[in-house]
Amino acid sequence: MSEAVVDNIVAVLPPLLQTLEALTFVARNLNPAEFGRVMEIAGEPDAALQAVRPRLADWPEKFAQIRAALEAACDAALSGYAGLRAVESGQGDLVSVFRALRYLPRAQEALYALVAQLPPVSQFFVVPELCEDADLLARLDAPANANTGIFHEQNEPGSRGGFSLYVPEYYTPDRAWPLVMALHGGSGNGRGFLWSWLRDARSFGAILVAPTATGNTWALMGNDTDTPNLNRILDYVGSRWTVDGKRLLLSGMSDGGTFSYVSGLDGASRFTHLAPVAATFHPLMAEMADAGRLRGLPVFITHGQLDWMFPVQTARQTRQLLSAAGANVTYRELDDLSHTYPREINAEILRWLNQA
Known part of the structure; x- marks a missing residue:
């Protein structure tokens, strides 16, 4: 694997995994009366993920499968967080929250394709x-x-x-x-x-x-x-x-x-x-x-x-x-x-x- 691709993976994986953990935290602790507090605790890992998302562009063709999986996982995670942010700002209701959280399993499914290639991903799917x-x-x-x-x-x-x-x-x-x-x-x-x-x-x-x-x-x-x-x-x-x-x-x-x-x-x-x-x-x-x-x-x-x-x-x-x-x-x-x-x-x- 080229040094540039490795550097990009090292840059993208931590904020991606942190964003997925934050979405998981929201899904586990969701309570309509406490939504704002739960979002505050979850923090803003999506901001760091959004910042490194461009690093998934223009990879060599032989790494296209890894890139595609990371892109799909990142985009689903960011879409989920965007939906939660919209509700947090007053645009939406509890149904909108559930709709946003549906992106979490989509991101996990995309990411799981990489468990055999990337040890941190495999570790993520271990209790x-x-x-x-x-x-x-x-x-x-x-x-x-x-x-x-x-x-x-x-x-x-x-x-x-x-x-x-x-x-x-x-x-x-x-x-x-x-x-x-x-x-x-x-x-x-x-x-x-x-x-x-x-x-x-x-x-x-x-x-x-x-x-x-x-x-x-x-x-x-x-x-x-x-x-x-x-x-x-x-x-x-x-x-x-x-x-x-x-x-x-x-x-x-x-x-x-x-x-x-x-x-x-x-x-x-x-x-x-x-x-x-x-x-x-x-x-x-x-x-x-x-x-x-x-x-x-x-x-x-x-x-x-x-x-x-x-x-x-x-x-x-x-x-x-x-x-x-x-x-x-x-x-x-x-x-x-x-x-x-x-x-x-x-x-x-x-x-x-x-x-x-």
């Missing part, structure tokens, strides 16, 4: 607690095994019913791997929600599936077209990779978490563990659930004390109802969490899953 784990780093530094990485099956933006999939690059078929099925929130999509879990699946070793609902959101009422689709996806993944039938996790955020109850409490569900986040739960769901299914079922509930959409009292009641019905409930209530996804809980959920 902090394992950043110095020699065994993990050695596995990640090795060439990727066949049939691993990120796949998208009919899951382009705007499509419904497809899924995105991540198989750790060090996957081998000689042992059974835990599977995480992660369901996006209302009006979301699996291609974006994949990035809420990818770093953890990559670090701890799990196959990750992020489907997109067949409708505008999950089938919470009426005809359930989503459960058959999840089963279809399970069949597809299980036919191509070695999946541990005793460690099949159904998780989800908001509507996705609620649907993990709707689908996962059915007596025919194939999932062994449920982990809803920021979900709602009607008492009738416990009464209608299959009694045999509930008995001993491992359920990991995560909810925020500041949740403005589904008040925390709902989660507390759910814990009581499911425990009384015989489920084996683990409950985590986060005092600083609003109605957002807390990525930091993923590691604990995976440790809990791996106790199976």
